[in-house]
Amino acid sequence: MGFAMRARQSGPPVAVGIDLGTSCCRIGLWRDGDVLIVPNERGCLATPNCVGFLDCTGPVVGDAAAEQAAVNLKNTIFAPQRLLGATYDSPWAQRLRLQGPPEIVKGEDDSALYSIQDRGKSRLMRPEEVLAVLLHEMKRQVEQCLGVTVKCAVCTVPSKYGQKQRKALTEALHKAQLEVLALVKAPTSAAIAFSLTNPIEGPRNVLVLDFGACYCDFCLLTLHGKCLYERAVGSEFVDLDSLLVRFCLTDIKLRLGIDMSSDWAALLRLSMACESAKRKLSQWNQTRVNVEALIQGSDYCVAMSRSYFEEFCSRDIDSLMEIFDICLVESGLERDAVDVVLVGGSSRIPRFRRLVKDFFRGQQPSELLRPDHAAVLGAAVYAAALAPPAPGNSGKEDSEGEKRPGPTEPDSTPSTRAGVGTGMVGTGSGGGNPGIYSFDGLRLEEILPWSVLLETSSAPAPEDLEHLLDVPCNEAFGPRPPRESFVKRPSQSYPVTQ
Structure with missing residues (x-):
C-alpha cells in the first residue's frame, strides 16, 4: 500500500472508496493491482474532518482548517457528518450545541443548521452542504494527484446510521459531484479488506471491532468465498x-x-493535546499533556501514565465486552467459534487488546497492518467491483450467468480474476501477484435483520427506529443508563446487485 505523486494526465473515469471516520477521512482507489490511498496536500493519508470558513477567501478543509480553528472557532466545523439527518430538538443536536461554537440553529423544517460567517456574509448551512465541501476537496485531490476523473464512490457509514442519515449523506455526495455506488457500514468495509488479504476456504464467522475516536462499531459476519x-x-x-x-x-x-x-478556544487546544497523549500512551508507558499559554498566559502540563489512563477509562472500555457477549449470545455463537478482527486507531489501546484476548479465551485477535486504513481499503475494493466497466472492458459474468461489472482498470494479466495484491497489507506492490483473491462479483448480503443496540431503558416503537440517533453517555457526561438487549429490525442496507 503506497502512494505516488504523478503528473496530471487525462485518464478514464474511476471509482473511489471513501472512509468517513469520526475524526479523519481517507480516500483510495483500485490501481495497478493494488489499493492506492491518495494523500492530501500535506502528504498525509488521513485528512481531518474539518471545514473552516474565512473572511477573505473560500473555505479551507483538513489540516489547514484545524490549524486556524483556535482563532476562528465560530466559523470552523469539526465532523459535520455528526449532524446529518438530525432535527434541532434531538438530544444529539442539543449536546453538540452545548459544546460551543459553531452555533447550531433551528431551520424551517426543524432541521439543525450551522450558522457561520463566510467571506463576511452570514450563512445558514445544512450539515450535508458542509460535508460536501470536504468531499469535493478530497475528490479534487485525487484528480490532481493521479490525473483521473472521479465519477462515483463507495462511502463508509457508522453502524448506527439510519435511513435519514444515509439519505443526507447521499445528498452530500451528490453535491460533491459523486455518484453513489453504495453506502457500506465501516466494520463491514474492514471485513472486505480482511477477507481479501486473509483468504481461507470454507465458511467462517468473523467479528470486526472498529474502535475509532468516539465509537466502537462492530459487525458480525459470515464469510464464505x-x-x-x-x-x-x-x-x-x-x-x-x-x-x-x-x-x-x-x-x-x-x-x-x-x-x-x-x-x-482553550478547550479546543486542550482536546487536541489530550488526543495526542492518548495516541502516545498506546506505545509509551508515560507521557504528558502539555499546552502552552493555556491558562491566563501560563503553560499547563500534567504527567499521565498508561496504568492511570487505563484505570479511569476502564468503565467505558470494560463495558464493551458485555456488548460483544450480547451479540454472540443472540446470534447463537460460542466465543471460540468466531475470528476477531481489530481495526480503528483506538484498537491499539493495550487494555482493550488484553480484554478482547481474555474475552475470547486467549484467542489472539487478527488485524491488518494498518488498522486505521482498513475501512478505506475495503471501500476501494468494493467500489472497483461495483463500478461500471471502463471503455473496452464489457464486464464479466459470474457463476450464475449474471453480467457483473469489471474493475475500474483492466487487469494486467490475461486471467479473468482480478487479484488484490500483497501491497494491500503493506508488504509490497500488488501488481506482480494477481489472483490472491478474486473480487469480481463480490457480493454483500444480509441473512439476518440488522441489530441496533439501544442506550434507552425502553425500546421505541418500530416506526421510530428508522431515524434513531443514539444519545452518547459515558463518565464524561453522566451515569450510563440501563442497557437493553439488541432490538432487531429489517436492515435498509446498501444495494447488493445492480
Whole structure:
C-alpha cells in the first residue's frame, strides 16, 4: 500500500472508496493491482474532518482548517457528518450545541443548521452542504494527484446510521459531484479488506471491532468465498478524549481554582493535546499533556501514565465486552467459534487488546497492518467491483450467468480474476501477484435483520427506529443508563446487485 505523486494526465473515469471516520477521512482507489490511498496536500493519508470558513477567501478543509480553528472557532466545523439527518430538538443536536461554537440553529423544517460567517456574509448551512465541501476537496485531490476523473464512490457509514442519515449523506455526495455506488457500514468495509488479504476456504464467522475516536462499531459476519453475510451490527459511544479533557479540567480547577469549561478556544487546544497523549500512551508507558499559554498566559502540563489512563477509562472500555457477549449470545455463537478482527486507531489501546484476548479465551485477535486504513481499503475494493466497466472492458459474468461489472482498470494479466495484491497489507506492490483473491462479483448480503443496540431503558416503537440517533453517555457526561438487549429490525442496507 503506497502512494505516488504523478503528473496530471487525462485518464478514464474511476471509482473511489471513501472512509468517513469520526475524526479523519481517507480516500483510495483500485490501481495497478493494488489499493492506492491518495494523500492530501500535506502528504498525509488521513485528512481531518474539518471545514473552516474565512473572511477573505473560500473555505479551507483538513489540516489547514484545524490549524486556524483556535482563532476562528465560530466559523470552523469539526465532523459535520455528526449532524446529518438530525432535527434541532434531538438530544444529539442539543449536546453538540452545548459544546460551543459553531452555533447550531433551528431551520424551517426543524432541521439543525450551522450558522457561520463566510467571506463576511452570514450563512445558514445544512450539515450535508458542509460535508460536501470536504468531499469535493478530497475528490479534487485525487484528480490532481493521479490525473483521473472521479465519477462515483463507495462511502463508509457508522453502524448506527439510519435511513435519514444515509439519505443526507447521499445528498452530500451528490453535491460533491459523486455518484453513489453504495453506502457500506465501516466494520463491514474492514471485513472486505480482511477477507481479501486473509483468504481461507470454507465458511467462517468473523467479528470486526472498529474502535475509532468516539465509537466502537462492530459487525458480525459470515464469510464464505466471495460472499459476506452480515448477521448483526452495533455501536457504542466511547469518547476517551472527553474523559482526558474532563480529567485535565478537574486538575486545573483543583490546582489553580480556575473553571475553564466555558473557554471554548482553550478547550479546543486542550482536546487536541489530550488526543495526542492518548495516541502516545498506546506505545509509551508515560507521557504528558502539555499546552502552552493555556491558562491566563501560563503553560499547563500534567504527567499521565498508561496504568492511570487505563484505570479511569476502564468503565467505558470494560463495558464493551458485555456488548460483544450480547451479540454472540443472540446470534447463537460460542466465543471460540468466531475470528476477531481489530481495526480503528483506538484498537491499539493495550487494555482493550488484553480484554478482547481474555474475552475470547486467549484467542489472539487478527488485524491488518494498518488498522486505521482498513475501512478505506475495503471501500476501494468494493467500489472497483461495483463500478461500471471502463471503455473496452464489457464486464464479466459470474457463476450464475449474471453480467457483473469489471474493475475500474483492466487487469494486467490475461486471467479473468482480478487479484488484490500483497501491497494491500503493506508488504509490497500488488501488481506482480494477481489472483490472491478474486473480487469480481463480490457480493454483500444480509441473512439476518440488522441489530441496533439501544442506550434507552425502553425500546421505541418500530416506526421510530428508522431515524434513531443514539444519545452518547459515558463518565464524561453522566451515569450510563440501563442497557437493553439488541432490538432487531429489517436492515435498509446498501444495494447488493445492480
